[in-house]
Structures are given as C-alpha cells and as structure tokens.
Amino acid sequence: MPQHAPTRRICRDCDGFAAVAITTGTRHADGSRATLRVICPTCKGTGHALPAAALTRTGK
Numbered sequence: 001m002p003q004h005a006p007t008r009r010i011c012r013d014c015d016g017f018a019a020v021a022i023t024t025g026t027r028h029a030d031g032s033r034a035t036l037r038v039i040c041p042t043c044k045g046t047g048h049a050l051p052a053a054a055l056t057r058t059g060k
Contacts, residue, residue, distance in 0.1 A: 009049040014040035018047035 010016040021035045028034060039045035 011040060011043040011047055011049050013042040014047065016047040018043055018045045 011018065018040045020038050022038060024034045024036060026034045040047070043049065
C-alpha cells in the first residue's frame with residue numbers, strides 16, 4: 001500500500017518531539033526524580049511547523 005505524507009509539516013527544530021522531560025539529578029523525598037518539562041520555542045509544543053502566512057516579516 002502507498003505511504004502518504006503527513007498533512008502538516010513537522011517542526012524542523014524539534015522533529016516532532018515538541019516536549020521533553022529533563023532530569024535535574026536531584027530526587028524528591030519519595031525517591032522519584034525531579035524533572036523539568038521543556039517545550040520547543042519554535043512550534044510552542046505542537047510539533048508541527050507554522051504555516052508561512054503566520055510568520056511575520058521584519059526589515060526591508
């Protein structure tokens with residue numbers, strides 16, 4: 001069967017992995033790790049590229 005391309009373009013900065021959890025190295029009192037959730041600033045956590053019409057142009 002033919003493979004179809006995704007309808008929306010994937011963000012080029014995060015490759016579709018828009019949110020990640022980073023361990024800080026410390027542990028909570030119950031033994032679980034302390035983590036930080038970070039989202040991609042380009043796609044703002046959607047994983048998809050913005051349409052060209054949504055981009056603003058600056059300068060000449």
